[in-house]
Amino acid sequence: MSSWFTKFHCIGLLVLLGSSPVPSPTMAYNQTSNRAPSGVVAVSSDTFLSSLGVNTHVDQGYRAASYVAPLRYLGIRNIRDGGRNTAGLIMLHQQTGARVDLVARSDVSSLIAAARTLARVDALLAIEGPNEPNNWPITYNGQKGGGKSSWIPVAQFQRDLYAAVKGDPVLKNYPVFHVSEGGAETDNVGLQFLSIPKGAGTLFPDGTQYADYANVHNYVSGTAGGYEDNQAWKAADPTLNSHWDGLYVEYGRTWRMGFRGYSDPELQDLQRVTTETGWDSVGPGKERLQGVVLVNTYLAQFKRGWRYTFVYQLRDDEGGDSDQGLYRKNSTPKLSATYIHNLTSILADKAPASQPGRLNYSIANKPATVHDLLLQKSSGIFELVIWGEQVSGSNNLTVNLGGIYATVKIYDTTSGTSPIQILTNVGSVPLTVSDHAVIIEIQ
Numbered sequence: 001m002s003s004w005f006t007k008f009h010c011i012g013l014l015v016l017l018g019s020s021p022v023p024s025p026t027m028a029y030n031q032t033s034n035r036a037p038s039g040v041v042a043v044s045s046d047t048f049l050s051s052l053g054v055n056t057h058v059d060q061g062y063r064a065a066s067y068v069a070p071l072r073y074l075g076i077r078n079i080r081d082g083g084r085n086t087a088g089l090i091m092l093h094q095q096t097g098a099r100v101d102l103v104a105r106s107d108v109s110s111l112i113a114a115a116r117t118l119a120r121v122d123a124l125l126a127i128e129g130p131n132e133p134n135n136w137p138i139t140y141n142g143q144k145g146g147g148k149s150s151w152i153p154v155a156q157f158q159r160d161l162y163a164a165v166k167g168d169p170v171l172k173n174y175p176v177f178h179v180s181e182g183g184a185e186t187d188n189v190g191l192q193f194l195s196i197p198k199g200a201g202t203l204f205p206d207g208t209q210y211a212d213y214a215n216v217h218n219y220v221s222g223t224a225g226g227y228e229d230n231q232a233w234k235a236a237d238p239t240l241n242s243h244w245d246g247l248y249v250e251y252g253r254t255w256r257m258g259f260r261g262y263s264d265p266e267l268q269d270l271q272r273v274t275t276e277t278g279w280d281s282v283g284p285g286k287e288r289l290q291g292v293v294l295v296n297t298y299l300a301q302f303k304r305g306w307r308y309t310f311v312y313q314l315r316d317d318e319g320g321d322s323d324q325g326l327y328r329k330n331s332t333p334k335l336s337a338t339y340i341h342n343l344t345s346i347l348a349d350k351a352p353a354s355q356p357g358r359l360n361y362s363i364a365n366k367p368a369t370v371h372d373l374l375l376q377k378s379s380g381i382f383e384l385v386i387w388g389e390q391v392s393g394s395n396n397l398t399v400n401l402g403g404i405y406a407t408v409k410i411y412d413t414t415s416g417t418s419p420i421q422i423l424t425n426v427g428s429v430p431l432t433v434s435d436h437a438v439i440i441e442i443q
Contacts, residue, residue, distance in 0.1 A: 064088030075344025083114030134184035192261030360402030
């Protein structure tokens with residue numbers, strides 16, 4: 001479990017989410033005992049839902065109004081877009097509640113102006129550096145940077161953007177996401193750091209500040225184009241050096257030139273976001289596969305410490321010729337949209353759980369392809385999400401709940417928003433887990 005995940009529970013959750021406890025059957029323990037309470041500490045369901053994002057293209061001329069119904073259906077709370085149509089983005093926020101990760105181009109002043117406009121109506125989530133300068137070089141202060149040429153202009157832009165945000169009275173408390181694909185830097189300008197540490201030996205001086213969050217495009221599809229066990233779990237691994245464009249090759253040792261960045265323990269602790277990940281729907285059976293993989297991706301990313309995860313993209317053929325949309329070009333939902341809708345509908349909660357409790361559950365003989373995430377709603381109801389990442393076959397498991405519960409409902413994210421089974425007065429739940437998520441609701 002990542003450091004962010006642990007710290008968020010153990011020291012930050014009470015401050016961030018309030019101080020009024022939510023009653024829970026597992027919170028109480030013998031106050032006269034010196035024993036620490038047992039069980040797994042839940043995360044607010046609302047906090048998990050707040051991590052979900054998707055890429056839209058209002059900035060590129062697509063009608064903001066055409067995204068309203070899809071975003072409402074998906075239940076996704078964050079969008080990633082540019083700032084050339086702030087009126088459209090504000091309308092989207094007003095109609096859906098979605099907040100914007102605002103992506104930079106090559107003009108700091110216009111980005112700051114757009115960010116202020118969004119922030120004043122509470123439509124801003126974060127400000128992000130330039131998008132993939134390895135593919136789309138930028139021009140800053142009259143100098144072209146990125147691609148295979150010098151990355152000094154890119155570093156200058158990111159440095160100046162960070163300073164401008166933190167020096168602005170309206171924006172200073174908003175997070176800055178790093179430039180994406182900084183691992184492609186050709187010269188060691190230090191973009192593999194959020195703040196260049198002492199003795200890093202980079203071209204920019206120690207202490208140069210770039211961002212609050214590392215930013216990667218760790219596409220769950222990877223670079224090998226295959227589908228294997230633990231596809232999403234591996235893509236979310238902060239230290240894995242494999243055929244996913246993950247945190248390691250951007251911030252541990254850069255993928256183009258091998259510049260040293262953070263150590264493995266530091267990567268585990270690094271505040272991080274994914275602003276692009278995705279899976280296409282081309283071919284027989286691929287719509288279902290896209291759906292289960294993307295739901296697994298949202299879950300695996302959050303469990304492994306990623307604060308926000310943005311899927312690319314909401315609709316096909318926008319921002320490039322692709323079939324990675326959750327919706328088809330004609331705005332009809334694919335199975336991926338349906339499965340995400342099912343997930344967010346089952347877990348829906350409009351208020352954070354102020355002090356999530358504990359559940360003393362266990363899964364006997366859990367295979368490496370099965371993962372779990374304990375959430376709790378503000379009502380006190382636990383939602384235990386268990387997902388499999390096994391390409392073929394399934395596993396029969398028993399989940400021991402650590403006590404007897406009056407009502408336990410089982411949901412399958414590929415089946416709908418109604419429970420597929422309701423159990424009463426039980427202390428354990430038999431499950432068959434294969435390649436997708438099921439949810440045990442415990443009351």
